[in-house]
Amino acid sequence: AQSVTQLDSQVPVFEEAPVELRCNYSSSVSVYLFWYVQYPNQGLQLLLKYLSGSTLVKGINGFEAEFNKSQTSFHLRKPSVHISDTAEYFCAVSEISNYKLTFGKGTLLTVNP
């Protein structure tokens, strides 16, 4: 079975600062990795995904993530955040032979002016 750990439950940053949201996963087999964003009172929206190939993945809204197999990590980054990036971010993993998504507990990103 797979598991996901998001190391920070809350990350406050100032507008235009860089941000990194950390995610580590555990699985005994090959996996797909995802980041979802949840804005207040909305459902989850896919930000980006890693399926195979290049370990640096670019997503929507200027976010990117890097898959590091040796460290079993998939950290999310953005070089300059905006107020509108304030939301909860979820890392998720699925085994490539399994439809199930296992989510981390989420990281609340708060961007302050």
Place this chain on the structure above:
Amino acid sequence: DAGVIQSPRHEVTEMGQEVTLRCKPISGHNSLFWYRQTMMRGLELLIYFNNNVPIDDSGMPEDRFSAKMPNASFSTLKIQPSEPRDSAVYFCASSLGTGRYNEQFFGPGTRLTVL
């Protein structure tokens, strides 16, 4: 496309009452998922349907919970009787299938409060 549609968006009920949550998946999608989100446990998969058939209900917490998918465009999640610990946000998601990878599209959720 309208996306995944869930109703109601908010539900407040009293302990012991029956609650029915509804979901309309994206047209053409043949996989449907019900999730529950709580502060304590995060986002958990309750049940998964493929082509209207329940494939995995191992996440359903107990017999008070039941889910149905009578056709490709409609699913329900029922809780009877409801308890305060069932208070959560319930999400429905749909995808094109469960092949190599098929993105799950989430609805806006139903916020359930059981008093």
